Amino acid sequence: MFSPSVYNGFMPISARNKLRGTIEEVELGDVMAHVVVRVGENLIESAITRRSADELKLKKGDTVFAVIKATEVMIQKD
Amino acid sequence: MFSPSVYNGFMPISARNKLRGTIEEVELGDVMAHVVVRVGENLIESAITRRSADELKLKKGDTVFAVIKATEVMIQKD
Amino acid sequence: MFSPSVYNGFMPISARNKLRGTIEEVELGDVMAHVVVRVGENLIESAITRRSADELKLKKGDTVFAVIKATEVMIQKD
Amino acid sequence: MFSPSVYNGFMPISARNKLRGTIEEVELGDVMAHVVVRVGENLIESAITRRSADELKLKKGDTVFAVIKATEVMIQKD
Amino acid sequence: MFSPSVYNGFMPISARNKLRGTIEEVELGDVMAHVVVRVGENLIESAITRRSADELKLKKGDTVFAVIKATEVMIQKD
């Protein structure tokens, strides 16, 4: 079984969710940035600091992981 | 284009990420519960209160959404 | 007793806090928006993405719920 | 107008939401604790570490604030 | 041993991490603000609402605490 926390072999992190995808859009604001990542059939949206978006040079087409701590995930019944 | 925040037609929520999947596992602890949801090729893991897991009667096989606020999503370069 | 997680009858969510109130103010920024909701005697303030504020067409006077995951709530002694 | 961030006169904090209430219940788990606070007509539920619940000696009847950062508050349309 | 949750003697909070430092930079955006705090050899960066930055009159040189709930801290192996 795929084990999320050891996927990144070099420096594994406790965050249990690392979803691999491709950046569809980066919108830079003054302090924050909005990043949209396609992961399979889903779009994952992220609000990070503008500084991180700049330092990571995030741009459309980049392969990235959306990383999410398990305590931040809610469950909604369908 | 799929618009996440209006997917739930009745009472749309600002959380931008709602990933539809199937519960693979529910582990009940004393105060918290660990829930694993299969979403396409990914496993999404969630730590919620035991009380919510009980009240929602979450169990293997349930169709659910994993709901995540955009400000909780980090981006990691591959 | 009022059971928060089943209040929304259609698609109950694990987030344990859903506070019903009325929007007092929406301030739109470039990437983020600041929303103030009156809940009884309290003002609840929220920072969400600009996109969600736009898609939900949030405006002064709207009846909304402020939704908060229990793991995000701290306790301070008086 | 009530200004949340300066309410605590001694050491004001940037968290914009400080809801004053009374503890209704404290459930101690091994690592986490579940705390229920009555705030007006609402119940606010919090998941904090067991250690904080012990150190703060939280118990039914205590007057406390539920403190929540604005970036953790979602908005759901009614 | 230093006990974080009772450090602030007046109104102790359950958040277990309170790191004392000095503000190095405040960048004000429209809705959000970016604050950099030097804590020993580390720089701690924070994204708070513009309103809190204004109300607290945060500026370079101020002595502050960076306050972080334990559930928000991830662990990465070196």
Place this chain on the structure above:
Amino acid sequence: MFSPSVYNGFMPISARNKLRGTIEEVELGDVMAHVVVRVGENLIESAITRRSADELKLKKGDTVFAVIKATEVMIQKD
């Protein structure tokens, strides 16, 4: 100047805070674990899933980073 988001050269992450330290204590609960990390003069406390603590084999003496997203950091005036 030290640039946090590119410190991890292999797969840099947008989380702006990565504090290097040594684990002082790991307490395993049923679903969650409590980890204490010494970072300079401070103790950083983290609540992660039990599964991550197990998979990362976290133990006293390990060198780790405490990783924190900027949106999770509050500022309190001294």
